[in-house]
Amino acid sequence: KQEVTQIPAALSVPEGENLVLNCSFTDSAIYNLQWFRQDPGKGLTSLLLIQSSQREQTSGRLNASLDKSSGRSTLYIAASQPGDSATYLCAELIKAAGNKLTFGGGTRVLVKP
Amino acid sequence: EPEVTQTPSHQVTQMGQEVILRCVPISNHLYFYWYRQILGQKVEFLVSFYNNEISEKSEIFDDQFSVERPDGSNFTLKIRSTKLEDSAMYFCASKGTSSYEQYFGPGTRLTVT
Numbered sequence: 001k002q003e004v005t006q007i008p009a010a011l012s013v014p015e016g017e018n019l020v021l022n023c024s025f026t027d028s029a030i031y032n033l034q035w036f037r038q039d040p041g042k043g044l045t046s047l048l049l050i051q052s053s054q055r056e057q058t059s060g061r062l063n064a065s066l067d068k069s070s071g072r073s074t075l076y077i078a079a080s081q082p083g084d085s086a087t088y089l090c091a092e093l094i095k096a097a098g099n100k101l102t103f104g105g106g107t108r109v110l111v112k113p
Numbered sequence: 114e115p116e117v118t119q120t121p122s123h124q125v126t127q128m129g130q131e132v133i134l135r136c137v138p139i140s141n142h143l144y145f146y147w148y149r150q151i152l153g154q155k156v157e158f159l160v161s162f163y164n165n166e167i168s169e170k171s172e173i174f175d176d177q178f179s180v181e182r183p184d185g186s187n188f189t190l191k192i193r194s195t196k197l198e199d200s201a202m203y204f205c206a207s208k209g210t211s212s213y214e215q216y217f218g219p220g221t222r223l224t225v226t
Contacts, residue, residue, distance in 0.1 A: 031213065034214065043204060044156070046215070046216060099213070100171075101148070101158060101215060103155050103156040104155070105154075
């Protein structure tokens, strides 16, 4: 059974510090991994999608890495800002599983001014 | 920028009543999904839909649930007889043919009393 885990569940950092968010997955048949941002009571905003053939994907201050062999993905957010405060979710897609996403529980981030 | 929209944003209903949650996917997308998130829990896959039929459904998606694409723009989720445990945020998502990236709507918060 697919399992996606995000540790820690919550993280608090001072403004300007780099954020490192972890995501672990159990299924080595991963096709891609998608990172989302969720603000309280709101929908999911897609941040980055990294395919299994890629090692990294970058967008502005965000960088996502993927290591299939260890079953890990990491989202780096450089020079964090208070506006980065949100919950960050990762989700894996196993192509054989009908293109459904399996989500982790999220990491709730607070960036303190 | 095109986006997925959902209505209503909040629905309150009594146990045993039928509800229909509505979604307008991104216009040129052909793959549609429903997910739900019970308060404090992970986002869970419910159903995927392509070419006017269900591609895959989870064990949550029992006979009380149905999906429909009644016209060229709407995608609906119907719950025939709501239970207290159906209270959750329901997210619609859509995907195009050239990418595996799923785009999510803002969600409908369903409260069953």
